[in-house]
Amino acid sequence: MRTAWIRTLTEIAARDPRVCLVVGDLGYTVVEGFVEQCPGQYVNAGVAEQNMTGLAAGMALSGKIVFTYSIANFPVLRCLEQVRNDVCYHGANVKVVSIGGGYTYGSLGVTHHGTEELAVMRTLPGMTVVAPGDPVEAALATRALVERPGPAYVRLGKAGEPVIHEEEPDFEIGRPIEVRSGADLAILTTGGVLGLGVEAAELLQARGIDAGVHSVHTLKPLDEARILSLARGTGHVVTLEEHSRLGGLGGAVAEVLAEAGVAGLRFRRLGLPDGFATDIGSQAYMRERAGLTPKHVAAEIQRLIRDRAPPPRGSA
């Protein structure tokens, strides 16, 4: 996804001198192409994310379209007040890009796990929150966000994520993409677990459960109407994200479903438990430990469909 993003950004920046990239001293083997082609549009702010964000706001208020870039929580939590006050409150045209959402950098330790930031970004007024599901969505989202003035947060994986969309989908900020239709259940995913959702749906198909999969690449604005329509149509909704079960996609969808009161609806949030990881390893290992595998997700969904009683609290 990172490659798709920077390649798209560089193409756009080469033609549009307003597009700028401000990095927090990161981007080795990633941003060199941008730097070479558009040196006057590049700034390395150093390991100083509060200044990085303030700079971006100042540049945006001077007519630029600015992308900031760092890893996991650094461009968002470290400088949250700058994102809130300087970017969001001024409606500044700044897109905050975080590489390494979820457990992308699993083995590097808890400081590099981006597992709560979707919830935080979602509550900021004026913030558009996007977590593309695959590299194709990442490229399309980049293009769409350049066209859409105002603050945005983009959570990307890293590299090597599977391409789910073999053909370019019709992409619009705020509109989920139906990747697989299904009458029994709607699996809503955000971010790089789109592939996981699809694999789980395939396992479920073999067990006679017809699960739809929808990439909710835009967490904010959330397409409430679509979500309610899927809920009413299927009677079963599951959210899936490499993020805490608190406040991310699961939280956002729960808010909508609870207020709308869809009769007879069964709903589960699948994501990371509320806790720092006690074990570290590769992303695949971390996902396995957290129950984010096709097998485990399919099993949870089967339980949702069969069981009448709600699942015990605290389970992933």
Next chain:
Amino acid sequence: MATPAETEALATRLRATSLRMVARANASHIGSCLSMADVLAVLYGHVLRVRPDEPVWEDRDRVIVSKGHAAAIVYAVLAERGFFPPELLETYGDDGCPFPGHVTHTKVPGVEVSTGSLGHGLPIAAGMAIAGKRDRATHRIVTVLSDGELDEGSVWEATLFAGHHGLDNLVAIVDYNKIQSFGTVEEVLDLHPLADKFRAFGWSVREVDGHDHGALHEALGTLPFESGRPSCLVAHTIKGKGVSFMENDNAWHYRAPKGGQLDQALAELGVAP
């Protein structure tokens, strides 16, 4: 352009207006406003290229008052310069008024950026400066900071950045009144030697008596101070300057003048009540 005598008169009017505003609204921060009056008067009366009837004129000098708590006097100087009708200031402190207690951009022309959480202004100014440099723009970006504000690490991130990139279209003025919100600067986090710190970060620094208009006119006469370096003016000031019973008394960071205190203050300024 104005003479020192003219900007002195302006500063007196700004002090008087701020006192009236703060008294009526029962607001805080009058001490912080009064220490900055002369710097603001010289900036808006003499130095800055702005067009009150065209607040977003492309080539305007950008001003960011990073010490956003000194809001009353910022609104006062903008009204004085004609950015909006001065009668509007009488609503300061009223429910629904366009004047939040920290400088806010949303309803008042002439305010570039909302501040109030210290440490945000200089990074934003640096961003405007680097954009301006790359666009070969001729406008300056001036930011006014408090001394307490220099406790914030983000200020030093921006200071390092601006010095490194030689942003000579950037001017930082420190209202160095030596008192912060819960003690003197010396007691809380001593900044001395302050000018040396900015020099060490690659800035060109001048120190000035922040209440001497002749000296302020001279210090801000050529901008940048040195080509290729951002400029820092350390303005030595007195918190509460202009009102004898407010000077150097930190209660006036918080307290509003009551009863006869307002009249007494105005009398000291030589202004009719």
